Amino acid sequence: GESVGLHLPTLSVQEGDNSIINCAYSNSASDYFIWYKQESGKGPQFIIDIRSNMDKRQGQRVTVLLNKTVKHLSLQIAATQPGDSAVYFCARGDTNQAGTALIFGKGTTLSVSS
Amino acid sequence: DGGITQSPKYLFRKEGQNVTLSCEQNLNHDAMYWYRQDPGQGLRLIYYSQIVNDFQKGDIAEGYSVSREKKESFPLTVTSAQKNPTAFYLCASSPGRGGYGYTFGSGTRLTVV
Numbered sequence: 001g002e003s004v005g006l007h008l009p010t011l012s013v014q015e016g017d018n019s020i021i022n023c024a025y026s027n028s029a030s031d032y033f034i035w036y037k038q039e040s041g042k043g044p045q046f047i048i049d050i051r052s053n054m055d056k057r058q059g060q061r062v063t064v065l066l067n068k069t070v071k072h073l074s075l076q077i078a079a080t081q082p083g084d085s086a087v088y089f090c091a092r093g094d095t096n097q098a099g100t101a102l103i104f105g106k107g108t109t110l111s112v113s114s
Numbered sequence: 115d116g117g118i119t120q121s122p123k124y125l126f127r128k129e130g131q132n133v134t135l136s137c138e139q140n141l142n143h144d145a146m147y148w149y150r151q152d153p154g155q156g157l158r159l160i161y162y163s164q165i166v167n168d169f170q171k172g173d174i175a176e177g178y179s180v181s182r183e184k185k186e187s188f189p190l191t192v193t194s195a196q197k198n199p200t201a202f203y204l205c206a207s208s209p210g211r212g213g214y215g216y217t218f219g220s221g222t223r224l225t226v227v
Binding site for chain 1: 156158162164172218
């Protein structure tokens, strides 16, 4: 079936740096994309989402960019903090079929050193 | 507070036994989902349900079964037919049609001993 993949399994940054986590997808019918953060032993937490009619959306310290031409999205975290250390997942869905399941990528582990 | 509760947090199963993982939500969500997570892997869909008394297989449904007799509850049974059941299991719910808005439970870690 369709899948959502991430480019790198791990990313290490220094505290205060900006982090960029990438994700590629193959299903051009997807029109809804979400980033989740998962800390060890816990369930994923929503970070930010974006619909396909947008190419950028900003939250608090986070920005999601969507490039539909190359089927790529990224999560940018500004001024990365130790508390940002976690596994980050992208997921895609089809809002025309809300209630069907999101498809998740494999995740990128972000490690922030002080 | 509204939320989604998974129990138990840790579960040990002997080979050949069936076990049932509980998932309860009080968010009045129509849709519920079960995912499996293995180390270094993303979340893989086992089963999902959009309404009561209806559910669909996900990508890795073999060896699992579910029921949706109540809107609030979506238990997952890991049967003896599941050859490699040791994993972290996540339950989620969403409003269903009209929005995704997944809320995840805190997970159940199942270990076969």
